[in-house]
Amino acid sequence: MCSTFFFGTLVISAAVTSGFDLNNFDQLNAAKKSPDKKIVIKNLLVPAGKTLDLTGLQSNTVIEFTGRVTFGYQEWEGTLIELKGKNITVLGKPGHLLDGEGQRWWDGKGGNGGKKKPKFIRVSLVDSTVTGLHIKNSPRHCFMIKSSENLRVQNTTIDIKDGAKHGGHNTDGFGVSSSRNVTISNSEVYNQDDCFATTSGSDTIFENAKCVGGHGISIGSMGSGNVVERVVIRNCRVLANTNGIRIKTRKEETGAVRNVTFENIEIKDISKYGIIIQGNYYNSGPRGDPTPFPIENLVIKNVRGHVARSGTNIFVWVAPGSAINWFWNTKITGGLKEQQCKGVPNDQTSRCGKK
Structure with missing residues (x-):
């Protein structure tokens, strides 16, 4: 032409x-x-x-x-x-x-x-x-x-x-x-x-997304020596998922999660966990106590929304010493299933596992 x-x-x-x-x-x-x-x-x-x-x-x-x-x-x-x-x-x-x-x-x-x-x-x-x-x-x-x-x-x-x-x-x-x-x-x-998941690499941005019907936004599952660092997840809506946001590391495996930020995330109609961070992840479900796996410089800022009554608002279960320098600012409501959090930094102020 x-x-x-x-x-x-x-x-x-x-x-x-x-x-x-x-x-x-x-x-x-x-x-x-x-x-x-x-x-x-x-x-x-x-x-x-x-x-x-x-x-x-x-x-x-x-x-x-x-x-x-x-x-x-x-x-x-x-x-x-x-x-x-x-x-x-x-x-x-x-x-x-x-x-x-x-x-x-x-x-x-x-x-x-x-x-x-x-x-x-x-x-x-x-x-x-x-x-x-x-x-x-x-x-x-x-x-x-x-x-x-x-x-x-x-x-x-x-x-x-x-x-x-x-x-x-x-x-x-x-x-x-x-x-x-x-x-x-x-x-x-x-x-x-998962709407989005990263298992290795650096300098990743996931932004302005709408996620419907899945398992949430994830870091991991982590292991095999892999490292995720400098990740920003921001300005997203997670609707009718099983989880809102999560970090999952596998038991008795190595690697690291560093400098991850979740910012301005709206969750709605989440069936299981608003936020879940677990150090003993398996597809078939958690097994035994987590083993050490560093999750360092984690920022969860303005993560807000609603979990179903049968779910849990926030749940953390990581090995002692794995959580280093966390900052949280969340407002998640609705879930009535309480689970005791383990491995949370002493200065963590979120209502982990609470109503």
């Missing part, structure tokens, strides 16, 4: 790149080598058991999703979409949909048995942006960020509402690991597991 500009009697034609239209999976390799470095993915069907492999991209590539992208059905444990590169721009155009049709795999077991289920999208991006993606019905874990640096993900919708009635499980929203300087902003997540 050309645009024509008139300056007196001089006519200048400027070429405008439309990009490589990828609507046939067999053209994927050609699209990645396109000299104009723009891939427009339109109404694409990815064959069963295959990955939309957007790795090995040329630097400064632009990827646009338009129309509906779907995936053939097969029981497998791969990833439906992979993105990897430097200086990459990913755009979801108005009206597009990345549709995992996860109901074909859901059986209430997630990654704990039953059908083998693929994860949805994994990104390893440097100096890049991802904007405006609309994702529906991931078979299990949805948006995994790994080995990324200087990445901004914004205006994302993860819609797995259907999983609540049709066996969705382990449908985690965002997961960040082994990354630095990642910001996730202005997202909506409807799912059946």
